[in-house]
Amino acid sequence: MKKALLVIFISLCSTPKRQWQYRLEHHKALSSTSVSTNRTKWNSKTNMVITHPTLVVMESCSSMHQLRQIQARMTLTGLISHTFPLSRLLAFCALADAGDLRHALRLFRRVPHPNTFMWNTMIRAHLNARIPTTAFSFFLLMLRRHVPFDSKTFLFALKACEPFSGPSLGESVHCLVRKTGFDSEVLARNGLVRFYAERGWLKHARQVFDEMYVKDVVTWTIMIDGYAGYEFSDEALELFGLMLAGDVEPNEVTLIAVLSACSQKGDLVMGKRVHEIMERKNVRCLSLLNALLDMYVKCGNLMAARELFDGMETRDVFSWTSMVNGHAKCGDLESAREFFDQTPRKNVVCWSAMIAGYSQNEKPGESLKLFHEMIGEGFVPVEHTLVSMLSACGQLSCLSLGCWIHQYFVDGKRMPLSVTLANAIIDMYAKCGGIDAAAEVFSAMLERNVVSWNSMIAGYAANGQAKQAVEVFDQMRNMGFQPDDITFVSLLTACSHGGLVSEGREYFDTMERNYGVKPKRVHYACMVDLLGRTGLLEEAYKLITNMPMQPCEAAWGSLLNACRIHSNVELAKLSALNLLCLDAKDSGIYVLLANICANERKWGDVRKVRNLMREKGVKKIPGHSLIEINGEFKEFLVADESHPQSMEIYKVLEEIFLLSKLEDFDCEL
Template sequence: MINLSVSNLIFRYPHFVPRSTFQIPFIFLLHTRSLPHHKDKPTNWNASHVLIQSNPLLSLLEACTSMAKMKEIHAQMISTGLISDGFALSRLVAFCAISEWRNLDYCDKILNNAANLNVFSWNMAIRGYVESENPINAVLLYRNMLRKGSAIPDNYTYPLLFKVCAGFSLSWTANEILGHVIQLGFDSDLFVHNAIIHVLVSCGELLAARKLFDESCVRDLVSWNSIINGYVRCGLADEAFDLYYKMGELNVMPDEVTMIGVVSASAQLENLALGRKLHQSIEEMGLNLTVPLANALMDMYIKCKNIEAAKILFENMTKKTVVSWTTMVIGYAKFGLLESAVRLFNEMPEKDVVLWNALIGGFVQAKRSKEALALFHEMQASSVAPDKITVVNCLSACSQLGALDVGIWMHHYVDKHNLTMNVALGTALVDMYAKCGNIKKAIQVFEEMPGRNSLTWTAIICGLALHGQPHAAISYFSEMISIGLVPDEITFIGVLSACCHGGLVDQGRDYFYQMTSKYGISPKLKHYSCLVDLLGRAGFLEEAEELIRSMPFEPDAVVWGALFFGSRIHGNVHMGERAASKLLELDPHDGGIYVLLANMYGDANMWEQARKVRKMMEERGVEKTPGCSSIEMNGLVYDFIIRDKSHPQSEKIYECLTRLTRQIEVIEVDPSLFKEFSSWC
C-alpha cells in the first residue's frame, strides 16, 4: 500500500524524481524480489559473535585502541587470507568508519582494494561519513558503491543518505535517490518511508510530504513527528496543532520529540496559555524533560513574554547545553535585563559566536551601542571569529552612534573574510553609511547588492530623506513599488520625511492617505508627526491642528512639538502657546520647552511674556537639560556635555572651540574670509 502511495506521489509530482545521473546497475533490478529484508538484517556489531570469539585476529580487533594496532591486524588478515571473509572485512571497515579511532581516508583505501565487500561494510562506511565533518561525502561513497556493483543497497542504506540530503536541503540528490528507492522496492520499509517524509519536509516539499503521510496505511510516531516538526519549521503552527490533535483522536501517544514540535508552535503563535497547557500535559504524561524539550519550553516562555517561568526552568536544569545558556541570555537581553544577561554570560564555561551575538544584539536593541562595540572588541580578543550576524549587529551599533570609522572597518572585514553579501548584511551596510553621513557610499552599496528586499529599499529611502534629497528618495520609492515590493510603515516614515524636507505638501498628503486606502497600513504616531511637521513648515497650521484633533489616539510630544515648531516659524503665537501648553502637560519638567516658548515670545517682541516663562521655570525648579554631543576618533566614540571637563585634553578642546568661535564671528563680519576659514579647518 505504501508502495502504491509513493508511486501516486511520483505520478502527481514527476519533478521529484528527475532522470538520474548515476544509474543503478541492471543486475540490482534483476534481484529486487530476492533482496534481503528485515529477516536478513546485517549482523549486529557484537563482540559475542561466534566468529569473533573463535578468531584471535578479530578478538584483537575488538580490543584495538589505535589505528597503528589496527593496521598491524589488517596486515595479519591479509597474510592469513582472513581478509577474504566478508564478515571479517566488515569488522575492519566498521573500526575505520565509526570507532573512536576512525580514519575515513584509510577506510576508503580498504573499500577501493577489497573484492568481496558486503552491504554491511558499505553501510558502515556511509554512516561514518554521515557522522563526519563532511557528510556530503556519504553520497559520493554511495555513487562508488553503485559503480563497483559488489553489493546491493538495502533498507539501512537509504535512511543514512536521506539524512544527509535533509541536513543540506539537497533536493535534487534526494529526488534521484528516491527514484532508486522506488525501483528497488524499499519505499515499503517503515524506516525508509519515514526518512522520505523527513527529507521532503527538509527540502521544502511540505505538500508532497503531507500527501505521502496521508496516503500511508502504516506509520509510526516518527512519521507523525516528522510531519509536525516540518510544519513548525515552515512557520505553519496551526497546521502542526491540527495534526497534534488528530494524534489524540487516534490514540497515538506523543513523545518528547512531538512535544518539542508543538511547544515550538505555541512559541510561534506567542500563545502563553497554550504553552502552559502543553507544559502541564508533559508533566501529566510523565514524559522525560530532556534538555532539548526544556530548551523548547524556555524559548516558548521567553517568546510569550514570561521570563520568570523560563528562569525557573533554567535554574532547575541539572544539565545545560550551549543552547540552554544562549536561550536564557537572549531572553534577558530581549527584556532589557542586560546586567542579568552579562552575569549569565560570564558564568558560561564556553562561549561560541551565537552567544556573543545574543549579548551584543541585546545591547544594540537597548540602544547601548558603545557597550555593544566594546563587547565586540572583547569577542575578538577571545579569538572567537565574528560571523554575518555579528557584523550586522555591530553595523547597527555604528548607525546609532554615527561611528563611521568602525563601520568602514566592519565593511573591510566583510570583504577581507569573503562573507557572503546577503540581504541582511547589505541592508545593514546601507543603513550604516546613510546614518553615518556617507550617502554616496550607501547608494553604491545599494546598487551593488545582488539582492534587495523591502527593508533594503526602506533603508536607502530613509537615508536619502535624512540627507535632504527628497526627490531621489521618492524616485527610489516609485521604483520599489514598480518592481512589486510592498512598503511597510517604516518605508512611509522615510517617504513622508522626504516630503517634509522638500516641502512637497500635496505629495505628502497623498502618500499619507495611500497608506490606508492602497496599502492597508494604519498610520502610527510617527506618521502623523511627519505630516503635521510638513503642514506646519509649509504654513498650513490650521490643517495641521485639525489633523491632530482627528487622530485616533492621543498625540505625543513629537506631534505637539512639530506643531509648535511650525507655529514659531510662521509667527503664530496663539497656536504656539496652545502647543506649548500641551507639551508642558505631558512633561512639566522639560526645561527645553520653557526655553523655546520664551524664545518664541522674544521673536515676537513679547518680552513680558518671555520673562514670565523664565520666572515660572525658576519657581518650578526646572533646569534646562545640558546639551550632549558625540564625536568619533580612531574608532572610539567620545561623549561631551556642556561645561564637561572630564576628557584629559579638555583644555585643548576648549581652546580649539574658542578659536572656531572667533573665526565664525569674523566670517559673519566679512564673508570674503570664508575661503580662508575653510583652508584653516
C-alpha cells in the first residue's frame, strides 16, 4: 500500500515546469491580502491552559506584523524551540485569515522533527488555499517519513482527494485507514463516509456506514445528506426513520437534509413530523425554518407555508423567494407578485423566480417586462433566468431578443453553455421559425440528453419538416438514447403534419412493445389528428371510442377539426357534443361547428348552435394578434380602434388590400 501511494506521489510531483511555475506564483500570492476571503478563521482554542505571557498575546494576534514581533520575542527567549509554542505560531501563519502561507512553509521547513499536529496544519492550510495536490503531497511525505497519523490526518487527506477524478486515490487512503487500525475511529470513518457520499458513490458510503459499530449524529447526518443530495429521497427518509428508532437525536443539519428529501418526494407527512421535532426542540435556526418553508411550498401546502412565514421572527431573501416561487407554481401570479414586490432586498434568484412564474403561466409579456427591469436594476442573470426568458421568447415568437440572449451571453462567453441552456436555445429558435439555427446549436452540442433530442424532433415537427424529425429520431436510437413519452408526442405530431400515416401507425403500435412507453391520452390525440388530417375519419372515431381511458378534449378537438377539413357534418356534431360535455363554455367549439354547418348550407343547424350559445351564456372570444415594435409588444383585437394611431393603421391596411387586388388583377391578365 505504501508503494502504491508513493507511485501516486511521484505522478503528482512529475508535473510540467509550467505547472510548477504556476504553483510557485500561487504560493507567492498566498499573503494576508490575497487569500483572506478564501481561508477559514484561525481557531485559537486549545485544550491546554496557556499562562505564558507571550503565548497569551499570540492567541489574540490579528496580523502578520504582530505575529512577526511575537516570533522575534519567542526567538530571543528561546520559547520558539519548544514544540507547543512553535505549533501555535505555525497554526496562525497557516490558518488565520491574516496569516501568510509562505511564512508558514518557511517555519515548517526549519522544524527538525514536526509532530502530527504540524503536518496536519500544513495539509489543512493547503486545502484552505485550494491547492489539494500539495496538501496530498504533505500526507504522502508523512507516510514516507513514518510520521504517526491521527484521525484528523485521514480526514484532511480524504478532503485533498476530492478534486481528483476517480475513486482510486480515496480508496488508497481507505485501505491505509484499515491497515493502520483507524477504521475503529468514528472521526476517520465519518471522513470516509463523507468522501464517498459527496462524490455520489453512495454504495461505497453505505458500506462503510453499515460496517460502523459506533455511529454518532454526524455519521447519520452525512449519510442522509448524501442520499438527499443525489435525490435518493426514499433511502434518505428510510435512514432517518432508523436513526430515530436508534434514539439518535438529529441536529439542525440532519433536519435540513431530511426536509430536502421530503421536498423531492413530496412527502408532507414526514415533513410535518420534522416540524413537530423542531417545535419540541424549540429550534429557531433561520436556515432550518427556510428549509421547512421550502418543503411546504414544494409539497403544495401554501396555507402551512404562509402560517410559518408569518410566524418567522427573521426572514431573508430565501424566505421571500420561497413564497414567490410557491404561489407562481400554483398559478396565483397576483399573490406571487405581491410577495415579490414586498421583498426587502431582492437577489437574482428572487427575480428569476418571478420571471419563471410569468413564463410558465403563459404570461410571457410580463416575463420580458420584468427581465428588462431586472437588467436595469443592475442584476446579472443566471442560467435559470435565461432559460425562462428563452421560453418566453419562444411563446411570443420574439426572435430578436432570443438571438440577443444567445449571442451576448453564450457566444460572448458570459455564460457557459450547459445542456439545459442549449436545449432552451434550440426550443426558442424552433418556436420562432429558426429551425436551421436550432439545428446548428444542436449539432454543436458536445453533450446531449433526452430533452435535447426531443426539442429537435419537436422543432422539426412544428416547422413542417416531418422527414427530418424522423431522421433525428433514428439518430437518437442509434446513439443509444431511450425515447420517452414526450419523444413520441413530437414524433407523432411530425407524422401528422407530414401526412406519414404508415410511419405514425408503426410508431404508435410499437412504442410500448419496443420502448416500454405506454400510450397516454395525448398520444391517442396525436393519432386521431394524423388519421383525421388524411381523411380517415371513421378510423379516427373508432380509435377514440376504443381508448382504454376517457378521451380528452384534444382528441375530440382533433376529430372536429378533421370534420371541418373533410366536410363531415354528422361526425362533427358528435365530436362537438362530446367536447361540450368536457367544456361547455369554450366558444371555439360552437363557432367551429357553426362554420362547418354553414359551409354545407345547413342553416337550421347553424341557428341551433347559435341559440345554444345564447342559452349557455357563451360569448365568442374576439380574435387578436400580437406585433413586436422596438422590443415592445402591441396586442390588437378584431376591429380594434383603441390604439392612438388606429386611423393610420387602417389606412395602411386598406392600401395593402388594394395592392393585393391589383396583383390579382395583373395575374388574371
